[in-house]
Structures are given as structure tokens and as C-alpha cells.
Amino acid sequence: MNQWVIALPFITVALLISLGLYTILFKRNLIKMIMGLAIIQNGVNLFLVSLAYREGYAAPIWTSAPGEDMVLPTSHALTLTSIVIGLATTALMLSFVIMLKKHKGSVDSFKNRRCRE
Amino acid sequence: MSMDLVSASPAFVLGIPLLFAFLTPLANRVSKDLRDAMFVIGLLLTALFVGIMAYEVYTSGSWIYVFGSEESRPTQTASYFRIMFAADGFSALASITMVITALGAGLYSFAYMEGNTGMEKFYTLFFLTLAGVMGMVLTADLFNLFVWFEVTSIASCGLVAFQNYKVKSVEAALKYMFISVLGGLFFLVSIGLLYGEYGVLNFFLLADALTGGMIDKVALSIIIVVFAMKASSVPMHMWAPDVYAESPGSVTPFIAITSLGSLFVLTRIIFTLFRYSFGVAAVGHLLIILGLLSMFVGISMALKQSDVKRLIAYLSVSQIGYMLMAIGVAFATLDSADYSSFGAMALEGGLFHMINDGVYKALLFLSAASVVYATGIGDLNKLGGLAHKMPYTTMFFLLGGLSIAGVPPLSGFSSKLLIYQSVYLYHPILAIIALVVSIITFALIGKIFYSAFLGPDQGLTRGEVPRSMLVAMGILTVVVILFSLFPNYVVAEIVVPAVEGLGVVA
Amino acid sequence: MIDILLKDMWSPIVFIIVSLLTALVAYMFYRIGDEGYKRTRHKGEPFISGNMPPKDPRMIHVGGDNVFWGFTHALRKYLDPLVKAHTGIINDYVYWMVITMALVLIYVYLLI
Numbered sequence: 001m002n003q004w005v006i007a008l009p010f011i012t013v014a015l016l017i018s019l020g021l022y023t024i025l026f027k028r029n030l031i032k033m034i035m036g037l038a039i040i041q042n043g044v045n046l047f048l049v050s051l052a053y054r055e056g057y058a059a060p061i062w063t064s065a066p067g068e069d070m071v072l073p074t075s076h077a078l079t080l081t082s083i084v085i086g087l088a089t090t091a092l093m094l095s096f097v098i099m100l101k102k103h104k105g106s107v108d109s110f111k112n113r114r115c116r117e
Numbered sequence: 118m119s120m121d122l123v124s125a126s127p128a129f130v131l132g133i134p135l136l137f138a139f140l141t142p143l144a145n146r147v148s149k150d151l152r153d154a155m156f157v158i159g160l161l162l163t164a165l166f167v168g169i170m171a172y173e174v175y176t177s178g179s180w181i182y183v184f185g186s187e188e189s190r191p192t193q194t195a196s197y198f199r200i201m202f203a204a205d206g207f208s209a210l211a212s213i214t215m216v217i218t219a220l221g222a223g224l225y226s227f228a229y230m231e232g233n234t235g236m237e238k239f240y241t242l243f244f245l246t247l248a249g250v251m252g253m254v255l256t257a258d259l260f261n262l263f264v265w266f267e268v269t270s271i272a273s274c275g276l277v278a279f280q281n282y283k284v285k286s287v288e289a290a291l292k293y294m295f296i297s298v299l300g301g302l303f304f305l306v307s308i309g310l311l312y313g314e315y316g317v318l319n320f321f322l323l324a325d326a327l328t329g330g331m332i333d334k335v336a337l338s339i340i341i342v343v344f345a346m347k348a349s350s351v352p353m354h355m356w357a358p359d360v361y362a363e364s365p366g367s368v369t370p371f372i373a374i375t376s377l378g379s380l381f382v383l384t385r386i387i388f389t390l391f392r393y394s395f396g397v398a399a400v401g402h403l404l405i406i407l408g409l410l411s412m413f414v415g416i417s418m419a420l421k422q423s424d425v426k427r428l429i430a431y432l433s434v435s436q437i438g439y440m441l442m443a444i445g446v447a448f449a450t451l452d453s454a455d456y457s458s459f460g461a462m463a464l465e466g467g468l469f470h471m472i473n474d475g476v477y478k479a480l481l482f483l484s485a486a487s488v489v490y491a492t493g494i495g496d497l498n499k500l501g502g503l504a505h506k507m508p509y510t511t512m513f514f515l516l517g518g519l520s521i522a523g524v525p526p527l528s529g530f531s532s533k534l535l536i537y538q539s540v541y542l543y544h545p546i547l548a549i550i551a552l553v554v555s556i557i558t559f560a561l562i563g564k565i566f567y568s569a570f571l572g573p574d575q576g577l578t579r580g581e582v583p584r585s586m587l588v589a590m591g592i593l594t595v596v597v598i599l600f601s602l603f604p605n606y607v608v609a610e611i612v613v614p615a616v617e618g619l620g621v622v623a
Numbered sequence: 624m625i626d627i628l629l630k631d632m633w634s635p636i637v638f639i640i641v642s643l644l645t646a647l648v649a650y651m652f653y654r655i656g657d658e659g660y661k662r663t664r665h666k667g668e669p670f671i672s673g674n675m676p677p678k679d680p681r682m683i684h685v686g687g688d689n690v691f692w693g694f695t696h697a698l699r700k701y702l703d704p705l706v707k708a709h710t711g712i713i714n715d716y717v718y719w720m721v722i723t724m725a726l727v728l729i730y731v732y733l734l735i
Contacts, residue, residue: 024714025717026714030713033713037299041302044302051309051312052313074260075312075313078260078263078305078308078312081260081263082305085301089267089270089298093298096278096288096291096294100287103287104284109712109714113710114284115285115289115711116712117706117711291713295717296716296717296720338724338728342720342723346723352722353716353720355709355711355715355716395735399730399731403727403730417698417701418706420695420698423688497688498688501684525635526639526642560691564690564691567686568690571684572683572684573683575680602636604633604635
């Protein structure tokens with residue numbers, strides 16, 4: 001039973017990442033593709049957070065830890081960084097899409113292929 | 118005090134661009150001249166600290182700079198909190214390449230970008246990209262590497278789309294951004310895998326901890342694919358021609374440098390992290406396959422191009438193939454006696470080719486940008502006779518072009534000779550393909566030179582490009598000539614310490 | 624054997640000196656030539672199958688895609704599918720990356 005509870009986040013991660021990849025590969029709307037990227041991003045963040053968890057271990061506050069057993073400390077910093085970076089990249093990409101829409105009036109990835117060959 | 122400054126120089130190499138990235142917009146409030154002066158000062162200071170770091174590495178050996186600590190070695194406790202920078206021969210080689218190109222591209226920007234509004238933001242993005250690539254090649258920590266990877270992606274995409282009234286630029290930036298972010302996420306997954314398994318992210322500690330199990334295999338595969346993608350290796354190269362062709366001319370060598378930086382990172386990760394835990398021959402063969410594909414597909418696509426910058430972009434993809442192949446051969450022979458007989462030579466050739474490639478490719482891209490700047494045309498079908506009005510640009514293009522084609526006595530030949538010879542000893546067919554690709558590269562440089570520069574004067578341009586652009590290209594030319602004249606010196610003083618910095622000694 | 628032949632022999636300075644000496648010899652041969660040679664009327668004009676060269680300089684210059692046309696045309700069965708594969712669609716870029724990653728994973732799993 002307990003094993004299943006621990007495995008549950010990882011199953012969610014796999015679902016989220018495959019959902020995001022499906023969106024990116026098979027949707028033509030650029031905004032939907034960016035949404036797919038954001039879904040992958042959240043999946044990866046969940047992966048990092050759930051990776052750090054060790055059953056019965058303390059929070060990694062070095063100065064006041066009860067013992068030597070602490071959960072992995074860097075994962076949370078990594079996740080926070082990843083969330084911040086994710087915000088910046090998503091905003092930048094969406095602004096690129098807005099520019100494309102303003103210039104040529106299309107957010108279809110099959111029509112935004114002026115650079116090719 | 119001076120000793121501290123020297124030992125902290127890796128931090129300054131990163132800190133100076135970061136500081137000036139935010140000083141230039143402030144200086145813009147005062148006056149535009151101050152802003153431009155700040156830009157040049159920032160670049161020169163970065164170059165100064167790269168010089169200090171490289172000098173220290175070459176005279177008294179490498180060291181590890183631990184942020185916020187006086188220790189100079191990676192201890193288990195420190196690795197939980199501290200970020201470490203490796204100041205070794207490899208970092209020195211990589212950051213010298215970056216800083217030379219950044220100087221050339223930066224000086225070139227003044228005249229090229231004149232007339233664009235919001236130049237202080239351009240300088241900010243420029244410095245951020247520089248800080249990003251410097252961080253990528255200097256860091257010895259996977260988490261930190263991820264951060265610099267993303268900083269480079271965001272800032273360089275901003276540079277590509279800087280002239281956002283051009284639809285193609287925005288589109289190319291979106292594509293580059295999209296695939297970089299996806300690559301970064303995959304990279305983050307592999308970081309998570311390694312961290313969850315071993316609890317450390319530091320290169321040196323992780324290298325000791327790796328066992329070569331299933332998780333390591335997955336992480337290794339993801340890291341190779343992501344950094345090969347960023348280095349524009351076939352079949353993940355398709356963003357590269359779009360971005361190189363559509364970015365503003367003065368930015369293009371800089372984007373090329375970020376992809377070269379990814380190749381540096383790939384080399385370092387493979388040689389320091391995964392060296393002891395895997396059958397090295399198979400990983401080496403994988404890199405050789407990627408390299409051959411890049412060389413061949415890159416040059417084939419270049420045959421069909423008619424846009425000057427796009428053609429050079431495909432040539433640059435095929436040059437990446439040479440380096441991947443050389444690194445692959447070196448890695449494949451690492452565990453056998455062949456390493457001392459020719460594997461080390463392949464690694465030297467690959468690293469020497471990287472520093473050469475960074476410089477002559479910048480020269481090529483800048484002279485192509487000069488053509489576009491002077492005529493407003495990038496299509497080779499419509500160009501012609503530019504040598505009459507633009508003699509200096511013609512000379513610069515010819516020098517860069519002959520160097521990329523590996524024509525003796527230029528620098529490209531010196532490094533390609535090392536590669537040909539070592540891969541010939543590994544397997545003759547590799548050297549034959551490399552030679553054929555080199556010959557077609559020469560033919561294509563001839564195509565650009567003949568189409569754009571030769572022929573009767575068609576009155577496409579009024580004259581030579583502004584003097585500051587010529588000076589920028591002149592700096593790169595001087596570097597190319599120096600590398601061409603003294604290849605043995607460069608190999609002995611810069612490349613061999615880099616090979617030692619990777620932790621492999623013949 | 625080969626590394627003694629190539630790596631240690633290569634010296635750009637020597638190469639440049641030898642090239643200059645060769646150029647000097649060539650120049651000496653050039654000096655031997657007949658100085659009484661007269662410039663003909665058509666000297667310096669492009670030869671286009673015996674036709675008179677056109678006035679417009681753009682018509683004289685043959686560049687761009689016409690250079691190596693025969694070579695690319697002969698290889699069109701190889702080049703055209705390759706060019707067509709560069710679709711410029713973001714989905715395809717991601718598709719290539721995912722495919723490569725899958726292949727590399729299989730390669731690493733099977734061979735290492």
C-alpha cells in the first residue's frame with residue numbers, strides 16, 4: 001500500500017510528461033504547444049519535488065536538524081529555480097507568438113514556416 | 118589582495134558581464150556615449166579577467182573556485198551548499214574562444230545596430246548571453262549548469278528577435294526558444310535522476326559516485342542528446358540555419374558561440390563525469406555517428422542554399438561534425454593503448470578546431486553581415502561585383518573562408534590536419550569523408566566568393582562598410598593569422614593544458 | 624609512421640616561404656615572356672560562346688544557384704528529399720529531437 005502512495009507522484013509525472021509531449025507533437029496551434037511545454041515543465045517540477053522525499057527524514061535545515069537524516073536539500077532550490085525560469089521562458093515565447101499573430105495573423109505552426117529548407 | 122583577485126578571477130569572468138548587463142541601462146539615463154563606453158569597458162574587463170585566469174592556469178596550474186568559501190577543493194560537505202567553478206586549461210580555452218568572439222561581435226554591433234532604438238536593452242542581452250556561456254563552460258556543478266543553460270537560451274533568443282519588426286527573426290527566435298526550453302527540461306530530468314540516485318551534483322563527486330547502472334545510462338543519453346541539439350548536430354540542427362540566417366548580423370557569431378559552448382560542455386561532461394562508468398568505445402561511436410551525420414547532411418544542405426548567411430550556417434553545422442568526430446575518436450580510444458598513439462591527437466585536434474572555428478566562423482558571419490549591411494541583399498543570385506567597392510570585406514571573407522575550408526597555411530588547416538591524421542589511424546573511411554566534406558566546403562566558399570564578390574561592378578553598394586565594423590573584423594583577422602602562423606605554439610600552450618584539464622593525460 | 628610524416632613536418636612559416644619562392648620562380652618565367660605582345664580589341668571581355676557580351680553588367684555575371692548547377696542537379700535524387708525534410712515546422716523539430724533521444728536511449732541500453 002505504502003509503496004503505491006510513494007509511486008503515485010511518479011505515475012503522475014509520467015502522465016504529465018507524455019501529455020505535454022503529445023500536445024507538442026500533434027497540435028498545430030502555437031499557444032497550445034506552449035501550454036504543452038508548460039505541462040511538461042510542471043511534470044518535471046513534480047518529479048524533482050517527489051524525488052527529494054525520504055520517508056521519516058527531517059527537513060534539510062542544517063542548523064537545527066534532529067539528526068543526520070534529512071531529505072535531499074537541493075531539489076527544492078532546483079524546483080524553485082525551474083519555476084522562475086519557466087515563467088520567463090513561457091512569457092517570452094507567448095510574446096513571440098503575439099508578434100507573429102500581429103504581423104501575419106496566424107498562430108498555426110504549419111503556416112509560420114517562413115524559414116525553411 | 119592581488120592573490121585573492123587572481124584566485125577569484127573565474128567569479129569575475131562571470132560577474133563583470135552580469136554587473137555591466139545592469140549598468141548599461143542605468144548609464145543610458147545619463148547619456149548614450151556613456152552607455153556605449155560602458156559596453157566597451159565591460160567587454161574589455163571581461164577579457165582582462167579571462168586573461169588573468171588563463172595566465173594563472175598556464176603558469177601555476179588549475180584550481181577550483183568555491184563560492185563563499187576559502188576551501189579550494191570539493192569536499193563532501195561543501196558540495197551540498199557551494200557552487201564550484203573549475204579554473205583549468207579547458208575552461209581557459211573555452212573562455213578565450215568566447216571572449217575573442219564577443220569582442221569582435223560587440224565592436225561590430227556599434228555601427229551595425231545604429232538606428233535601432235533601445236540599444237541599452239541590446240547591450241543587456243549581449244552581456245547576459247556572455248555571462249551565460251561563460252557560466253556554462255566554467256561551472257563544475259550540474260544545477261548551476263542548468264541555470265546558465267537557461268540564461269543563455271533566454272538572452273540569446275532575445276538577441277535573435279531584437280529587430281522584432283522582422284517576422285522571420287521572431288519566428289526563428291520562437292523555434293530556437295521552444296526547442297531549447299524543451300531540451301532544458303529533459304536536461305533537468307536527467308539532473309533529477311542523478312541527484313535522486315547519488316545525492317550530489319558536483320562533477321567531481323558525481324564522477325566518483327557513478328556506477329554505470331540503468332539510471333546513469335538514461336541520464337547519459339539525455340545529456341548527450343540535449344547538448345548535441347544545442348550544438349546544432351544533425352538531425353537536431355534545423356533551428357540553427359533559421360536562427361543564424363535571421364538574427365541581426367552582429368549577433369550571429371554570438372549565437373554560434375553559444376552552440377560551440379554547448380559542445381564544450383558536452384566534452385567536459387563526457388570526459389569528467391561518464392568516463393569511468395561506461396564502456397567508452399560505444400559512447401565514442403555514438404559521437405562519431407553524430408559527427409559524420411552533421412558533416413555530411415550539413416554540407417549537402419549547404420549545396421542547395423542561395424542565401425549567404427544560411428549557406429554559412431550549414432557550413433557551420435558541418436564544422437560541428439568535425440569536432441564531434443574528433444571527440445568521439447578520442448573518447449572511443451580512451452581505455453586502450455591507442456589513446457596515447459592517436460587518441461590524444463584527436464582530442465587536441467578537436468579542441469584546437471573548436472577555438473579556430475569560433476574565431477573564423479565569427480569572421481565569416483561578420484563579413485556576410487557586412488555584405489547584407491552594404492547592399493541590403495542576402496540572396497547570392499542578386500549579388501555580384503562587390504570586390505570593386507568593398508576590398509577589405511572581400512579580404513576578410515576570403516581569409517575566413519579559406520580557413521573554414523582548411524586551406525594551408527591557415528589555422529583551419531592546422532587543426533584539421535590533426536583530425537584527419539588521428540581519425541585516419543582510427544578508421545581510414547572517417548578521414549576520407551572528412552576530406553571530401555572539406556573539399557566541398559572549399560567549393561562552396563568559392564561559390565559565395567565568386568557570386569558575391571567577383572564579376573563586374575553592378576553598383577549594388579556605395580562603398581565600404583563603416584570603419585568600426587572593419588576594425589572589429591580586423592581584430593578577428595589578426596587572431597586568425599596568429600593562430601595560422603604559430604599552430605605549434607597554440608597547441609602546446611593552450612590546447613595541451615585543456616586536454617590535461619579534462620583529466621586525461623596521454 | 625604517418626604522424627612523423629604529417630604532424631611534425633607541418634610548419635606554416637616554411638609553407639609560406641616555399642610559396643613565396645615558388646611565386647618568385649613563376650615571376651621569373653613571366654619576365655621571360657614576349658614584351659611586344661599587343662592587346663587585342665576583345666581582351667578582357669567575357670567569352671560567352673562567341674556571342675557579343677551584353678551591355679548590362681548583371682547579365683555578364685553568372686552566380687548564385689548557377690554555380691555548381693550541374694553538380695546539384697546530378698545529385699537531385701539525394702538532395703531533394705533532404706531539402707524537403709527541412710520543413711520549418713516546430714512540431715517536426717521537436718519530433719526529430721524526440722526520435723533521436725529514443726534511438727540514443729535504445730543504443731545506449733543495448734550496447735553499453
